[in-house]
Amino acid sequence: MSDGKRVLLIEDEPNIIEAVRFILSRDGWRVSTHADGADAVDAVRARAPDLVILDVMLPDRSGYDILADLRADESMRELPVLVLTARGQQKDRDLALRLGATEFMVKPFSNQALLEAVRLIAAPSTEAPQ
Amino acid sequence: MADTTGEGARIRALRLETGIAQADLARQAGISPSYLNLIEHGRRPIGGRVLARLAEALGADAAALSRGAEVALIEDMRRAAGRAGDGDAVAPEIGRVEAMAAAYPGWSALIAAQADRIATLERGIATLGDRLSHDPLLSASVHDVLSTVTAIQSTSAILAEDAALPADWRARFHRNLHEDSLRLANSARRLASYLDAGTGPEHDVQTPQDEMEAWLTDRAFHVAELETGASAPEDLAGTLPDGPDRAVLLQHLRDYARDAAQLPLDTLRDVLQRTGALDPFRVAVAADVTVPLAMRRLASAPEDVVGTPLGLAVCDGAGALTLRRPLTGFEIPRFGAGCPLWPLFEALWSPRPVACALIQPGRATRPVQAFAAAERTQPRDPSEPVVLRATMLVLPAEASAHPPDRPRPVGQSCRLCPREGCPARREPSILPGAEE
Secondary structure: OOOOOEEEEEOOOHHHHHHHHHHHHHOOOEEEEEOOOOOHHHHHHHHOOOEEEEEOEOOOOEHHHHHHHHHHOHHHOOOOEEEEEOOOOHHHHHHHHHHOOOEEEEOOOOHHHHHHHHHHHHOOOOOOOO | OOOOOOHHHHHHHHHHHHOOOHHHHHHHHOOOHHHHHHHHOOOOOOOHHHHHHHHHHHOOOHHHHOHHHHHHHHHHHHHHHHHOOOOOOOOOOHHHHHHHHHHOHHHHHHHHHHHHHHHHHHHHHHHHHHHHHHOHHHHHHHHHHHHHHHHHHHHHHHHHHOOOOOHHHHHHHHHHHHHHHHHHHHHHHHHHHHHOOOOOHHHOOOOHHHHHHHHHHHOOOOOHHHHHOOOOHHHHHOOOOOOHHHHHHHHHHHHHHHHHHHOOHHHHHHHHHHHOOOOHHHHHHHHOOOHHHHHHHHHOOOHHHHOOOOEEEEEEOOOOEEEEEOEOOEOOOOOOOOOOOOHHHHHHHOOOOEEEEEEOOOOOOOOEEEEEEEEEOOOOOOOOOOOEEEEEEEEEHHHOOOOOOOOEEOOOOHHHOOOOOOOOOOOOOOOOOOOO
């Protein structure tokens, strides 16, 4: 469970938004959504989520550009970002990870896989043994 | 030094593999064991009847044992080894390729054949990947399909797995599934149409513009409901699924209705009778409308009003064709740009309308008469951009009031135009016999 953590879903497909919102809300997440690429970075700053789910193909702006802008901002450098894309070639995965994606998922994905990925990247990192 | 690479080595390997003693094989082939020993170690040449008898005794093909076949096979295997990438777990022993080909010609041929097949498949994948990367329509179609499948998969899993789903959510997800299934069917149809190699009209519709032109072609570009006001553009466009197809058709039908209001069909009929000529310049003056509007109205009038089939092409300020109605004798490309020599493009920069006869290359082509003119939008304030659009009407030369005089040679598009020495050529033609 998420203990009420906040996730921002940046996605423009209404029915994907509805399904993901339902899945995560049922798991205890507080879900907000944003459908436009152009002001997505502003939306992340304004809502300060614990985790971002970011679609790559958005109206007006690529999710990769948004991810690069997020990582360029000191305050959002460590923010967990799960990148969703319909393009699953290795070069797409490499690009996403190079730009700072915490995790990368290819559409279509199963609800369970999405949930597990979100739980995993939102979990606090384990302290190294002293 | 023993030859471990040629026919002798292969004969020895096959003999050992089949468990035949050297003396027995020699007897079956009608030669002495010592002579066979020399052959096996490459110290005596072999050919003709001896090779045939040894091959028969070994159950092998004599030709496959021949040196020429082996050399070719070795080359194939070297090529296969060269294709082994860094990621392959085991590197082939290049230095032993000849022994391998000699000892196991069947396996070696299989390796070479599979390497060729892999290379062919890799080329195909690279081509498709390149097409996917550089073809925005294909990429968008695939993305659309995958996004819709994602929504369907997530929604159906929720419905299947959550027995305690509240009724209102259940109803909402059912509705979403229905919407997505319709959308998926539409996307899949478009994608199949795009990828299908068929050439019939059902395979031609790919873009919203194609969809609009197919819709208009079914009606010979005449929309009677808009002429009489029996239907609104929104009603007619509503027959297409909501999305880009409907949006593009709706825009065209709104322009059509606006044109029809300025130059009704009855007025056009009267003007044609008065002027006695199929000439958009004269129609424009007589009806007090712009030349482009007169051309669009002529091209959308029933054939019993204008008396002949007409062609029409419209382009935007960037030269992209936004409406295409081909005419026999004047072909308009379905993909890419048209011929830069068309008066349509001349109209974009010419301060006055253009009229000239044209002739396209090809068998038994006949001249056509073309008229072209551009129009600009009127910005409502200084910051609004001015949008340029050109229109070209094409009619059979025999229907024109202007007898064709030295028609201008033009093409359809560079790819399909064999004309040599054309100063406007962008790329070589694919037609046989065309200039390089």
